[in-house]
Amino acid sequence: MNADLEHLIVLQRLDSAAQDAKRRLAEEPDREHAFDAQLTASRDIVAAAKARLAESQSVRREHEKTVTLHQGRLSKFREQAMAVKTNQEYHAIQKEIEFAQTEMKAAEDQVLERMLEADDLTAAIKRAEAELASEQKKVEAGRKAMAAESAEFKATLERVAAERSNVVRSLTPQVLSMFELVSNRRNGIAVAEARDGICTICHVRLRPQVFNTVRRNEEIIQCDSCNRILYFVPTAAPVPAPDAAQPAQVTAAAVIAYIDGGARGNPGPAGFGVRIEQPDGTLVEEFSEAIGHATNNVAEYRGLLAALDWAKARGYRELHVRSDSLLLVQQMRGNYKVKNAGLQPLHAKARLLAHEIGHVTFEHVGRSFNAHADRLANAAMDQAK
Numbered sequence: 001m002n003a004d005l006e007h008l009i010v011l012q013r014l015d016s017a018a019q020d021a022k023r024r025l026a027e028e029p030d031r032e033h034a035f036d037a038q039l040t041a042s043r044d045i046v047a048a049a050k051a052r053l054a055e056s057q058s059v060r061r062e063h064e065k066t067v068t069l070h071q072g073r074l075s076k077f078r079e080q081a082m083a084v085k086t087n088q089e090y091h092a093i094q095k096e097i098e099f100a101q102t103e104m105k106a107a108e109d110q111v112l113e114r115m116l117e118a119d120d121l122t123a124a125i126k127r128a129e130a131e132l133a134s135e136q137k138k139v140e141a142g143r144k145a146m147a148a149e150s151a152e153f154k155a156t157l158e159r160v161a162a163e164r165s166n167v168v169r170s171l172t173p174q175v176l177s178m179f180e181l182v183s184n185r186r187n188g189i190a191v192a193e194a195r196d197g198i199c200t201i202c203h204v205r206l207r208p209q210v211f212n213t214v215r216r217n218e219e220i221i222q223c224d225s226c227n228r229i230l231y232f233v234p235t236a237a238p239v240p241a242p243d244a245a246q247p248a249q250v251t252a253a254a255v256i257a258y259i260d261g262g263a264r265g266n267p268g269p270a271g272f273g274v275r276i277e278q279p280d281g282t283l284v285e286e287f288s289e290a291i292g293h294a295t296n297n298v299a300e301y302r303g304l305l306a307a308l309d310w311a312k313a314r315g316y317r318e319l320h321v322r323s324d325s326l327l328l329v330q331q332m333r334g335n336y337k338v339k340n341a342g343l344q345p346l347h348a349k350a351r352l353l354a355h356e357i358g359h360v361t362f363e364h365v366g367r368s369f370n371a372h373a374d375r376l377a378n379a380a381m382d383q384a385k
């Protein structure tokens with residue numbers, strides 16, 4: 001592969017990672033507002049419930065005053081009734097007593113009703129307060145996760161900046177200015193994969209002779225339509241389906257990479273594990289890594305990339321990958337499309353690395369055949385936050 005082109009692919013990968021990290025960091029104020037709004041809504045419900053209780057209690061006190069008032073009038077009337085001289089006076093007092101009694105009874109009923117209402121309202125306050133406490137816990141956890149992500153994104157930006165200056169140094173200056181020009185005009189994406197005769201970013205079909213040149217990856221070729229610099233990732237030859245019950249035989253020259261990745265909660269704290277073995281089962285090396293917050297599929301691909309990097313760095317020309325992820329295996333064999341935008345760059349990088357190694361085969365194995373990598377991945381997930 002053309003050295004500039006190879007560096008451009010890396011440069012684009014770094015820029016895209018930085019862009020993604022910056023975008024996520026820029027979203028933080030909005031996420032913070034959403035947390036505040038969540039808490040405000042719960043606090044408002046508590047306040048409204050408390051206001052309803054206070055209102056009910058104040059109404060009850062008014063009725064209690066009415067009861068006291070009529071009690072006073074009744075005892076006055078009863079005293080007067082003892083002193084009356086005429087039948088007419090007696091009947092008039094009796095009428096006053098009856099009226100006061102009716103009024104007092106109505107006020108007492110109101111007091112009783114408010115007491116029952118207060119029980120319901122107190123229970124409603126308790127429920128609203130419990131809801132608020134649980135919201136506070138959720139928001140606290142959300143803020144914690146956001147702070148951890150934030151630190152991760154900032155670390156990514158720092159790492160990318162350091163790696164980027166190395167890559168930039170090794171590029172031919174004209175090629176670098178071409179990259180920067182296209183990147184500025186095209187939303188930060190200056191490098192595109194050409195696949196099936198099409199620029200995968202602008203989706204315009206390339207002229208056949210252009211695509212044929214791109215396929216060789218020996219020259220810097222731009223898309224006629226969007227001007228992006230094109231590269232080609234050869235598809236690995238499909239592997240015949242192995243006997244599902246028994247892992248396939250592997251030639252002696254190859255090493256076998258058992259890979260596994262996972263995320264608790266999907267997405268959640270994620271990690272991967274890789275175990276490299278000789279074809280006879282002798283352990284060569286084991287390693288694992290916590291990768292922070294990610295999905296299961298991203299973790300599986302990160303495991304694959306680590307295995308491919310490992311093999312490439314040690315000059316292996318042949319690698320057999322065993323994974324219990326059917327999706328990853330079928331995508332790497334070219335049988336399944338990679339629809340998820342988050343997986344596409346990982347998949348493209350894996351195909352490129354596999355091509356650089358030379359002969360990489362993929363095999364889907366049952367989880368029981370992948371126990372070591374599973375153990376390593378789980379240990380990595382324990383460390384991920």
Ligand SMILES: [Zn+2]
Nearest residue numbers: 199202223226
């Ligand atoms: Zn294009």
